[in-house]
């Protein structure tokens with residue numbers, strides 16, 4: 001690839017990173033959620049949100065701002081958040097593939113389940129795709145247990161044959177499914193997002 005194209009991509013990445021710093025978010029990933037939220041209106045005042053793969057905490061912060069004091073955000077991650085969550089936000093340090101279901105059920109049912117879960121990448125495309133799809137399926141299992149009928153599910157998955165199978169599973173559980181590559185997602189990243197609208201219960 002030409003050096004100038006690599007530089008262009010880095011410049012785009014720097015734009016979102018600088019914007020996140022200026023707006024006091026711990027990660028640039030917040031703009032992926034914001035883009036989907038702006039278009040589909042997932043996060044409204046009073047809604048209950050489960051945020052899987054919450055660390056360092058940008059999605060949790062953004063969702064908490066959007067749902068306001070009448071709503072609730074529950075973040076879950078293996079790693080701690082970069083900063084203390086505000087009032088109305090709960091953080092659970094746990095494995096999304098072996099989740100504390102009783103605890104999470106106590107905070108539900110949820111209007112929205114978000115998953116930005118991502119594996120530590122190995123550089124081997126097929127291994128990373130399988131691991132990412134495993135996390136996406138874990139998130140779907142949790143959504144199946146904790147979402148209200150009619151609810152929304154936004155989930156990251158690495159593109160590949162595993163993701164295609166996962167999208168078929170999603171289509172069976174939601175009235176409408178969209179495949180989304182947000183503008184702030186690096187074009188060379190394998191990630192895409194699935195959005196399930198209208199959980200069938």
Ligand SMILES: C[S@@+](CC[C@H](N)C(=O)[O-])C[C@H]1O[C@@H](n2cnc3c(N)ncnc32)[C@H](O)[C@@H]1O
Nearest residue numbers: 053055056057058059077078095096116117118
């Ligand atoms: C891309 S980061 C999430 C960024 C976050 N949405 C934000 O805006 O700050 C992916 C996260 O998935 C978490 N993760 C990966 N596997 C996990 C698992 N099995 N259970 C819980 N969290 C996991 C990682 O610890 C990491 O924090």
